[in-house]
Amino acid sequence: MTTNKIELFAYYLKKALTIQELESAIGTKFKKSIEATYYAQIDDGIITYTQFNVITFIGIAKGRIDTILRSLGNIDKLDSIYQDYPIVIRPDLEKSFAVDNDKITLRVYNIINLVIISYVISQSVALEVYENKLLDYYGKSRELIESSGTYSMFKHTTLAKFAKELVLVRHDILMDLYLLDKPDILWDDQETELLYNELARSLELKERFEIVEYKINSIKDDIVIMMDLTNHSHSSFLEWIIIVLIAIEILMTIMEWIGLK
Numbered sequence: 052m053t054t055n056k057i058e059l060f061a062y063y064l065k066k067a068l069t070i071q072e073l074e075s076a077i078g079t080k081f082k083k084s085i086e087a088t089y090y091a092q093i094d095d096g097i098i099t100y101t102q103f104n105v106i107t108f109i110g111i112a113k114g115r116i117d118t119i120l121r122s123l124g125n126i127d128k129l130d131s132i133y134q135d136y137p138i139v140i141r142p143d144l145e146k147s148f149a150v151d152n153d154k155i156t157l158r159v160y161n162i163i164n165l166v167i168i169s170y171v172i173s174q175s176v177a178l179e180v181y182e183n184k185l186l187d188y189y190g191k192s193r194e195l196i197e198s199s200g201t202y203s204m205f206k207h208t209t210l211a212k213f214a215k216e217l218v219l220v221r222h223d224i225l226m227d228l229y230l231l232d233k234p235d236i237l238w239d240d241q242e243t244e245l246l247y248n249e250l251a252r253s254l255e256l257k258e259r260f261e262i263v264e265y266k267i268n269s270i271k272d273d274i275v276i277m278m279d280l281t282n283h284s285h286s287s288f289l290e291w292i293i294i295v296l297i298a299i300e301i302l303m304t305i306m307e308w309i310g311l312k
Contacts, residue, residue, distance in 0.1 A: 055140040055160070057096065057110035061172045062133040063180055064104045068123070073100055076122045084166045085234040088173075097162065099169040103177035107169035109138065132183065134176050138168065147242055150249045167243050170234065171250045178259055181224055185266045188217065192270050214274050221267050224260075 070081050070089055077098070081089040087102035096110025098119070108116045137154040144158040157164055191213060233247060251257065 057138045057140070058113075059107060059109045059136045059138055059168065059172065060111075060113075060116060060133060061105050061107040061135070061169065061176050062120070063176050064106060064123075067104050068100065068106075070100070073106075073123075076124065077119055084163075085170060088166060088170055088234075090162070090166055090169075092162075097165055097169075099166055099173070101170060101173040103173045105173035105176045107173060109165050109169060132176060132179050134172055134179070136168075136172060138165070148246050148249070150246075150253045152253065155250065163240075163243060164246060167234075167247055168250060171247060171254065171256070174251075174256055175254045178256065178263065181220065181263055182259065184220060185263060185270070188213075188220070188270055189266070192273050210274060214271075217267060217271055217274065224263065224267075 073089075074081055074091075077091070077093070079091045079093055081091045081098075081100065084090050084099070088099055090097050090099045094111055094115060096108065098111070099107045099109075101107075108119075111119075139154050139156045140158075140160050141156055142158060144156055147158050148164070149156040155168060233244070
């Protein structure tokens, strides 16, 4: 039996694209597939684009990929985050598919399986983006903790802004990524559901998502503590101002009384 190996490359784009922009740049029509995933057949492979801002190339030469990325007009804005995963087509495979850390093996080349694979890889790429973002947030959080000993209006504003950023990141993960949601089509197709589950397990999506959630909650707790400390410092600062004002008023009263005497 002939074994055919094709390469998958998935890239995260910082700038979201409309399907019209994508079609205009590449010069081909895209079709709607599962969820908000679109695909187009080009050369001997396919291109998919998901709501996670991830564009995936399957079975397309690297030179052609570079040309397409340049045609999008924002090659300089491409994030460095990408993932690749070899796909092997083996007609003699006993099962419909096999997944391991090195490759995905399919018995039959078909569009729905490739779209499912690109969908899960897109989730993994998008999750990696948030994993990297949280590394930056941990660094910012530590800097804020180390400078939390004194009060200033600037520091209070910085904490409030940082807390807002965390809320937005959490919203993006929970509402936009749908990392733990399966495409609706899987409920009607046991074979593709098994492929999705096996690939999601291999990429550890659930475990990585839980770690991201834990890190966000950890940073959030740190920010809450720092906000409390800052508010306490603010209260102490105001109390001292009141004490000083009272002392000045008493002093002025005494001086006025002495002057009258």
